[in-house]
Amino acid sequence: MSNLAPLLRVKNLRVEFPTRRGTLVALDDVSFDIAPGEVLGVVGESGAGKSMTGAAIIGLLEPPGRIARGEILLDGKRIDNLRYEQMRRIRGKEIGAIFQDPLTTLNPLYTVGRQLVETMTTHLPVGPGEARRRAIEWLELVGIPAAAQRIDSYPHEFSGGMRQRVVIALALCAEPRLIVADEPTTALDVSIQAQVIALLKRLAREKGTAMMLVTHDMGVIAETADRVAVMYAGRIAEIGPVREVVKHANHPYSAGLMASIPPLDRRVERLAQIDGAMPRLSAIPKGCAYNPRCPQVFGKCRELRPDLINAGTTQAACWLYDTEATRG
Amino acid sequence: MAAAVKRFFDSDLWWSFTRSPVTVLSAIVALVCILGALFAPWIAPHNPFDLASLNLIDAFKPPAWEEEGVAEYVLGTDDQGRDVLSAIMYGARVSLIVGISATLFATFVGVSLGLLAGYAGGHVDSVLMRICDVQLTFPSILVALLVDGITRAALPREVHDQIALFVVIFAIGISEWPKFARTVRGSTLVERNKEYVQAARVIGVPSARIMVSHVLPNVVGPVLVVATLNLGLAILSEATLSFLGVGVPPTQPSLGTLIRIGNDFLFSGEWWITIFPGIALIAMVLSVNLLGDWLRDALNPKLR
Amino acid sequence: MAEAPPMFEARDLARHFDVSRPFLQRMLAREAKRTLRAVDGISFSIPKGTTLSLVGESGCGKSTVARLSVGLYGPTAGSVHFDGRDLAEARALADQRRRMQMIFQDPYASLNPRWRVADIIAEPIRAFSLVRTRGEQENRVAELLTQVGLSPLDGQKFPHEFSGGQRQRISIARALSSNPEFLVCDEPTSALDVSVQAQILNLMKELQQRLGLTYLFISHNLAVVRQVSDRIGVMYLGRLAELSPAESLFRRPRHPYTRALMEAIPDLDMTGRERIPVGGEVPSPISPPSGCAFHPRCPLANERCKRERPELMPAGDAMVACHAVEEGRDDAMPMPAIARDAA
Numbered sequence: 001m002s003n004l005a006p007l008l009r010v011k012n013l014r015v016e017f018p019t020r021r022g023t024l025v026a027l028d029d030v031s032f033d034i035a036p037g038e039v040l041g042v043v044g045e046s047g048a049g050k051s052m053t054g055a056a057i058i059g060l061l062e063p064p065g066r067i068a069r070g071e072i073l074l075d076g077k078r079i080d081n082l083r084y085e086q087m088r089r090i091r092g093k094e095i096g097a098i099f100q101d102p103l104t105t106l107n108p109l110y111t112v113g114r115q116l117v118e119t120m121t122t123h124l125p126v127g128p129g130e131a132r133r134r135a136i137e138w139l140e141l142v143g144i145p146a147a148a149q150r151i152d153s154y155p156h157e158f159s160g161g162m163r164q165r166v167v168i169a170l171a172l173c174a175e176p177r178l179i180v181a182d183e184p185t186t187a188l189d190v191s192i193q194a195q196v197i198a199l200l201k202r203l204a205r206e207k208g209t210a211m212m213l214v215t216h217d218m219g220v221i222a223e224t225a226d227r228v229a230v231m232y233a234g235r236i237a238e239i240g241p242v243r244e245v246v247k248h249a250n251h252p253y254s255a256g257l258m259a260s261i262p263p264l265d266r267r268v269e270r271l272a273q274i275d276g277a278m279p280r281l282s283a284i285p286k287g288c289a290y291n292p293r294c295p296q297v298f299g300k301c302r303e304l305r306p307d308l309i310n311a312g313t314t315q316a317a318c319w320l321y322d323t324e325a326t327r328g
Numbered sequence: 329m330a331a332a333v334k335r336f337f338d339s340d341l342w343w344s345f346t347r348s349p350v351t352v353l354s355a356i357v358a359l360v361c362i363l364g365a366l367f368a369p370w371i372a373p374h375n376p377f378d379l380a381s382l383n384l385i386d387a388f389k390p391p392a393w394e395e396e397g398v399a400e401y402v403l404g405t406d407d408q409g410r411d412v413l414s415a416i417m418y419g420a421r422v423s424l425i426v427g428i429s430a431t432l433f434a435t436f437v438g439v440s441l442g443l444l445a446g447y448a449g450g451h452v453d454s455v456l457m458r459i460c461d462v463q464l465t466f467p468s469i470l471v472a473l474l475v476d477g478i479t480r481a482a483l484p485r486e487v488h489d490q491i492a493l494f495v496v497i498f499a500i501g502i503s504e505w506p507k508f509a510r511t512v513r514g515s516t517l518v519e520r521n522k523e524y525v526q527a528a529r530v531i532g533v534p535s536a537r538i539m540v541s542h543v544l545p546n547v548v549g550p551v552l553v554v555a556t557l558n559l560g561l562a563i564l565s566e567a568t569l570s571f572l573g574v575g576v577p578p579t580q581p582s583l584g585t586l587i588r589i590g591n592d593f594l595f596s597g598e599w600w601i602t603i604f605p606g607i608a609l610i611a612m613v614l615s616v617n618l619l620g621d622w623l624r625d626a627l628n629p630k631l632r
Numbered sequence: 633m634a635e636a637p638p639m640f641e642a643r644d645l646a647r648h649f650d651v652s653r654p655f656l657q658r659m660l661a662r663e664a665k666r667t668l669r670a671v672d673g674i675s676f677s678i679p680k681g682t683t684l685s686l687v688g689e690s691g692c693g694k695s696t697v698a699r700l701s702v703g704l705y706g707p708t709a710g711s712v713h714f715d716g717r718d719l720a721e722a723r724a725l726a727d728q729r730r731r732m733q734m735i736f737q738d739p740y741a742s743l744n745p746r747w748r749v750a751d752i753i754a755e756p757i758r759a760f761s762l763v764r765t766r767g768e769q770e771n772r773v774a775e776l777l778t779q780v781g782l783s784p785l786d787g788q789k790f791p792h793e794f795s796g797g798q799r800q801r802i803s804i805a806r807a808l809s810s811n812p813e814f815l816v817c818d819e820p821t822s823a824l825d826v827s828v829q830a831q832i833l834n835l836m837k838e839l840q841q842r843l844g845l846t847y848l849f850i851s852h853n854l855a856v857v858r859q860v861s862d863r864i865g866v867m868y869l870g871r872l873a874e875l876s877p878a879e880s881l882f883r884r885p886r887h888p889y890t891r892a893l894m895e896a897i898p899d900l901d902m903t904g905r906e907r908i909p910v911g912g913e914v915p916s917p918i919s920p921p922s923g924c925a926f927h928p929r930c931p932l933a934n935e936r937c938k939r940e941r942p943e944l945m946p947a948g949d950a951m952v953a954c955h956a957v958e959e960g961r962d963d964a965m966p967m968p969a970i971a972r973d974a975a
Contacts, residue, residue, distance in 0.1 A: 020343050045825040046796070159913060189689040189852070189914065190896045194907045197898075216825055219898030223907065246900065260830035264855040264897060265970055267879070270837070271859065273830040277795045523742035524752075527803075530702050531756045531810065532729045545746040 005076075006033035007210045008057070008178055013070035013080075015049075015056055015234075017281075024281040026052050026065060027234045029307070036177065037208040039201070041225030041242065043216060043257070045278050048231040050214045054180045056080070057212065058097050059087040074178065093123040096171030100183035102163040105170065106155040112139070112166050113151035116173050123174040138169040143195055161192035168196065172203060179204075179211045185220055197224055218261055222246050230254040233279055233289035240314025250311035251318045253290045288319070296320060344626045354618035361612045365420035372414040373400070377579075382409050388593075391600050404600040407593065412600060415586055416608045422582035423609070426496055426575075427563035433501030434562075435555050438508020443547070445509065446516025447539050457513070460506035468561075469568055471503035472496075476574045492577045500565045504558055511554050515547035549627045556620035560613040567609055583609045637716035638677040639814050639846040640701060644710035646870075647671040647696050651918065668918050670696040672870035673710065675944070678863075680813070683840070683847040685857040685878075687893075688867035689914055694850045697867075698818040701848055702734050714814070730760045733807035737819035739799035743791040749802055750787030753777070756810035776805040780835060797828035804835065808843075816848045821856060833859060854897060858882055866890045869917055869925040876950030885971055886952045886962065888930045894968035924955065932956040932965055 015027040027049045034040045042050045055061050057072055059082070072080040079090060091097065099105055107115060116135035120126055126134065132151070139147035142165040144158075155163055164187065171179060181200065185193040201224055204211050213224060221228055222242065229239040230251065238251035249255040259272035276293045279285060285292055291301040300319045311321040336342060345351055364371070375381060386409035390397045397404065403412040445456040463471065479495045480488055488495070519525060520543065528538050563583075569575035570584030571591075578585060583605045590602025649668040652658050658665070671693040678684040686694040699705045701712060703723045712719040714732065722728035733756070736742040743752055753773050756762075763769045774784035780801040791799060800820060807815060817836070821829040837860060839845060851857050857864055861878040866887060874887040885891045892910040899907060912929040915921055924942050927933040936955050944951040945958055956962045966972075 020340075045827060161913060190893065192913070194896045194898075194910075217898075218826065219900050222900045223898045257827055260827045261900060262830070262833070262853075262855040262859045264858060264894075264900070265882075265973060267858055270834055271830040273834055274827045275831070277797060277828070523736035523738055524744040526699075526704055527734065527736065527742060527806065528755065529704060530732070530734045531759045532723070532726065533755070533759055542744055546744070 005035075007036045007075055008034040008212070009071075009073040009076075010053070010057065011071045011073070013053070013056060013072065014068045015052055015061065015065055016068040017065050019064075021282070025068075025234060025284075026281060027056065030070070030231075030234075030236055031308075032229055032236065032239060034178070034210045034212060036210050037204055038227065039204050039211045039213055039225045041221035041228040042212060042214045042231060043218060043221055043228060044231035044237075045257075046216065047278060047281075049234040050216075050231050051182050052234075053231070054097075054182045054212060054214050058091055058095055058180050059084075060091075060097075092119060092176075093174050094176050094178065096174065096176035096179045098167055098171045098179065098181040098184045100186050102160070102167040102187075103155070105167045106163065108155050111152045111154055112158070116151075116170060119170060120173050135169075135173065138173045139166070142166070142169045142172075142199055144169075161188050161196075164188060164192075164196060165199075168199065172209075175207070177209060179209055180214075181211060182214045183216070184213070186215065186217065193220070200224065218246065218258065230257065233284055234281065235289065235317060236308060237290065237318075238311075238314055238316040239308065240316075244313040248313065250314050250321065251316040252294050252296050252320070254316075256293075256295075288317070341626055345622070348622055350618060351622040354615040354622075357611055357615040358619060361420060361608070361615070362424065364417050365424050368414070368417035368421050372411075372417045373402070374411040374414040376410040376415045376418060384409050388598050390598075391604075403604045404598075406590065406598075406601045412604050415581065416583070416605050419581055419583045419586045419605060420608060420612065422493075422576055422580050423563050423566055423584070423612070426493065426500065426566040426582065427559050429497045430500035430504065430562040430566070431555055431559045433497060434504035434558065435508055435551065437501070438505035439512050439544075439547075439551055441505070442509035442512025443516055443539050443543060446513040447520055447535065447543060453513070456509065460509055463503075463506050466503075468500075468503035469565055472499040472565055472569060473572075473574065475499035475502060476569065480574075489577050489579075492575075493580070496566060496569060496575050499569070500562050503565070504562065507554055507558065508551060511550050512547050515550055516543055519543045519546050553620060553624040553627060556623055557617060560616040560620070563609070563613055563616070583612075636680065637713075639680045639715055640848060641675075641677040641713040642697070642701070642710065643675050643713070644673050645671060645675065645697070645700060645707055645712060646673050646709040647693075647700055647705055648708045666918055669870050669920065670917060671700065672920075674865075674867070674870075674872045675710075676865055676872065676875055678814075678846055678848060680846050681840075681844050682862040683849055683860055684863045684865065685849040685851060685861040686865045686867055687851055687854060687857050689852060689893075691869075691914055691917060692867040693870040693917070694852075694867050695818055698734070698816050698848065698850045702732055702816050704734075726760055730756075730762075730810045731812050732814045732816070733810060733812040734816040734818065735800075735803050735807050735820045738823055739796045739803060740823075742803050743799055743806075745791055747790075748787065749777075749789055749791065749794075752791070752802065753787070753806045753809050756806065760810050762810065772809065773805075776809055779808065779839075780805045781831075795828075796824050797831060800824060800828075800832050801835070804832075804839070808839070813844070814846045814848070816850075818850045819852070820849075822851065822853065829856070836860065854894065866893070869915065869920050871925065872944060872951075872953060873926065874950060874952045874954075875944060876952075880949050883971055884948070884950075885968065886947050886950055886957050887926075887954050888932050888956065888962070888965055889926045891965060891968050891971075892929070894970050897970075899969075924953075930956075932961055934961075 011031050013027055013030040017024040017026055030053060032040065042053060044050045056067060067080050071078055074094060113132065113135050116138060117128060117131040120131040120134060121128060136147045136151055139151060144150055144162060144165060158166060185196050188196060197220055203209055215221060225242045227240060228242050228245040230237045230245060232253050238245060238249060238254045245254055246258055249258055256274040260274060262271055274293055279289060287302045287304055288306055291297045294301065306317045306319050308315040308317045309321050386405050387407055389401050389405040391404045392399050392402045401411050405411055441456050445453040476495060476499050525538060525542055528542055566575055566582060567584030570582050571588045575584055576582050586605035587602050590605060593601050647670050649670055650665065651668045652665045653663065676684060686697055688694050700707055703719055714722040750773050753776055754769050757769055757772060763772055773787050777784050777786055782798065782801055821832050824832060840847060849860055858878060864876060864878050864881045865872050866874045866889065868889050873889045885894055895908045896910050897907065910929055921928050923939050924937045927937040942953040942955050944953045947957050
């Protein structure tokens with residue numbers, strides 16, 4: 001997949017929040033690509049900046065947050081400096097967004113069908129009749145039983161799991177080339193979660209849609225993503241193929257994070273834990289942000305901030321993989 | 329204590345205050361009004377109620393900058409030779425006392441009943457909220473007029489005149505409490521279901537204690553906003569009642585009384601007798617309301 | 633050992649909620665009253681010093697059981713017993729109330745934002761008059777903060793100065809401050825990040841060993857439950873589908889719902905297995921299906937399952953409420969991959 005030209009390219013993205021006590025850097029030097037048909041999982045603790053990365057891409061950073069440096073390119077064209085109106089058009093047509101809470105996306109006053117039809121007639125060259133036919137198809141595709149009857153229902157007439165599927169249909173119906181999904185399954189029960197994940201996976205595969213999947217659920221990442229980015233304190237700590245990152249992480253933080261997941265297949269007396277807590281944005285330590293918690297910390301980590309370096313199977317922002325640093 | 333003061337000047341609230349010029353201006357105007365009213369007996373140029381110092385020759389003097397004005401009476405004098413500026417300062421004093429007392433009274437009643445309704449729920453809630461609903465269908469000035477009318481009819485004239493100030497405070501306060509009760513009930517319903525309240529219930533903390541020590545501190549924010557906005561309204565209600573002649577006794581004229589008295593001379597050319605008290609009233613109410621608006625926005629995390 | 637009463641026992645416990653619309657609207661629309669059977673007749677007991685977990689999807693009634701077991705709700709039917717006493721009777725006595733505490737799910741809502749941490753932790757100490765002087769209270773709070781891995785200096789701060797995991801530690805310190813013996817934990821880690829979850833679960837296990845605590849642990853996460861439980865109850869729509877020793881539940885899940893639930897969990901080891909979603913939706917507890925509530929989603933359902941509600945019956949070392957298991961028809965449904973791998 002990586003031989004294709006990337007659909008989304010994020011280069012050295014830096015997001016700042018000016019506050020009265022100085023400027024907080026919420027994202028710093030974040031770079032990654034997503035190829036068509038590829039699913040990039042973004043994981044990390046709350047506050048690590050994973051949702052903010054998604055918000056920056058779709059142009060919905062909450063003020064006073066702003067992109068201070070870096071570029072976001074969709075299919076080679078910059079989209080980080082577009083006006084609100086231009087971005088809104090791209091958001092409907094080129095980028096589909098799925099949020100954790102379906103109620104923020106659906107308009108409670110319109111029927112589900114009307115919302116789907118309007119989205120399609122706005123962004124695709126189809127008439128209302130054709131759009132309605134396709135709307136029913138989409139609802140069937142996301143697993144809504146009796147779609148032809150339920151298309152004229154209002155959002156509140158659907159259960160939580162059903163609503164999330166409607167949101168997915170809404171995000172997909174304009175056939176965007178990129179989907180940014182922020183915790184799309186967190187509010188759902190496992191049994192429903194599995195259905196939704198299966199659907200997203202199938203779409204990425206069949207339609208060649210690129211997807212950025214933000215979640216804290218490592219299980220969802222393990223079965224859905226092709227590559228994973230692990231974020232810590234506003235930066236990417238490690239990025240690489242999913243199997244490598246989940247099973248043989250190179251960065252000590254990713255390794256610790258994966259080890260702390262309780263195993264389902266056995267009982268352990270004591271779970272592996274990372275002591276301490278992620279630093280606040282206002283108190284990020286000097287050097288590597290993870291150094292106070294890192295079991296393998298050495299001198300350089302406390303002084304200099306590591307960039308992503310080749311760590312064999314993955315790229316890790318860790319001095320352990322810098323041959324000169326370990327020698328010296 | 330020093331630490332608390334330091335925390336206040338370091339707080340987001342103080343910060344947002346200093347960032348809003350309109351709010352700072354309102355605060356200055358409000359402060360001038362309040363201080364002027366509070367210290368009227370010491371700083372007013374004349375005592376308008378000291379009959380001995382009144383001189384009918386000085387009656388109907390226009391403001392100082394007019395042709396016939398004299399420097400002694402900056403804002404002119406009324407029909408009895410009273411200094412308008414001094415009358416305004418003494419009048420604002422009465423208006424503020426009534427406004428603040430009525431608001432405190434309404435806050436106390438409204439917050440208590442709102443807490444009770446929200447926390448107890450069920451029938452207590454239904455009954456209290458229906459009373460609110462009914463009362464809110466009357467304009468509050470009508471409720472105040474009603475209370476005033478009843479007390480006037482029930483009490484002998486001398487007794488009524490003696491307690492007239494309290495009657496007005498009660499009348500205005502009782503007409504405003506439902507707003508507080510509704511606000512507090514709404515917030516209480518949210519707080520009641522929060523887990524920290526349940527944690528207190530698990531260890532068996534009595535309901536009254538939970539209401540006062542857990543729920544109350546978490547609902548004061550909105551109450552403060554309603555109280556500030558209500559203060560302006562209460563001052564206006566008092567002015568309206570006094571303008572209609574049913575408010576405070578004429579021996580203690582408030583701004584409303586001054587406006588009413590001056591109103592008689594408006595068309596004979598002595599405009600200053602009514603206009604200046606009017607401006608004072610507007611300045612006071614507007615500055616308080618602007619402060620209330622700012623407080624509402626500053627305490628609303630969504631707008632920050 | 634066998635003579636001692638269990639720390640906690642629920643007998644045919646039920647809790648129904650009236651979810652009808654307000655009286656006037658209901659009359660105008662000519663609607664009948666509507667009852668939500670959140671918990672509909674469950675029985676279990678927890679021996680002292682052990683952990684029983686209740687798992688299930690949202691709406692299965694597990695959180696209602698948690699609230700029933702500390703008296704935040706009263707039961708509609710059945711009874712709850714605390715150390716051999718009826719719960720209502722025990723709750724009336726301060727020295728019994730002191731012995732039970734609860735830890736909540738949302739670390740952002742479970743601490744009063746206007747109180748200092750020291751006051752939050754000291755609330756139970758004061759409520760039960762456990763110390764005599766202010767100094768003793770301060771010492772006790774400092775000791776509790778240290779016990780949960782925080783600094784005694786943290787007592788002077790307000791809750792908003794802490795992260796989610798630290799707040800959950802404060803909640804635990806508050807719960808421990810009355811020297812309880814029985815802790816009800818309602819999804820204590822589901823609002824936390826995994827790395828923090830591990831910290832909290834380790835802390836809870838440590839405290840249990842050190843203080844001999846009894847836990848009723850509520851969770852929707854089977855992997856978490858496996859780490860902490862001695863016994864596990866699987867709930868579906870207000871009833872227990874299966875009640876089993878923890879290890880045998882994972883070695884040999886018997887109820888079709890338990891099996892489906894395990895099969896639906898994502899495969900973190902990436903052995904390449906596809907997870908198999910449970911078909912259909914969780915029905916509404918306001919109008920549950922007839923007979924066995926799981927029958928519309930169950931691959932083993934037959935006529936009897938639609939008609940007759942199954943009771944918990946012994947099956948091996950577990951208790952299972954399923955006609956198919958009782959009749960020995962359950963072999964038709966394959967064991968989930970997790971159980972197969974273990975065997």
